[in-house]
Amino acid sequence: MVQVLGHDVRLISPQYVKSFVKTNKNDFVDAEVICEAASRPAIRFAAIKSEDQQILCALHRTRQGLVAERTAIMNLLHGFLLEFGVALPVRHAAIRRLTSYLEGLPPAFVALAQRLQGHYTWLSDEIEVLEKTLEQHTRCNESAHRLSAFDYGWL
Structure with missing residues (x-):
């Protein structure tokens, strides 16, 4: 749905993001960890399902x-x-x-x-x-x- 609006959608598997977690879980920390993982050049993205x-x-x-x-x-x-x-x-x-x-x-x-x-x-x-x-x-x-x-x- 977001792709229709022109956004580049990429899914990151939770197993790759987990290694970047430093503290307790909350929305702010989750967003920070996802951004950190997405900026890494070696990160692999999951395929988007129809x-x-x-x-x-x-x-x-x-x-x-x-x-x-x-x-x-x-x-x-x-x-x-x-x-x-x-x-x-x-x-x-x-x-x-x-x-x-x-x-x-x-x-x-x-x-x-x-x-x-x-x-x-x-x-x-x-x-x-x-x-x-x-x-x-x-x-x-x-x-x-x-x-x-x-x-x-x-x-």
């Missing part, structure tokens, strides 16, 4: 966060069930068939486990929607399409 690249990064990070949350729910259910002596197989299909493992357990725990299962299912559905969105983006984006078609057989 809106599409920012959206794609946000989609990937959101999916990654949801996958981590889903894994946490799955581990939580496994731990709770082990406390009751029920060994649940370590697979997503086992969480979907959770009710068959809950027979004979206290009703309060069954209700809690079913709520966790519902949250797990919601997370799985959201992950699936994000994956479809990412897949659609790959089909529409020429660079992404070329990368996905590339043969990595040498790895």
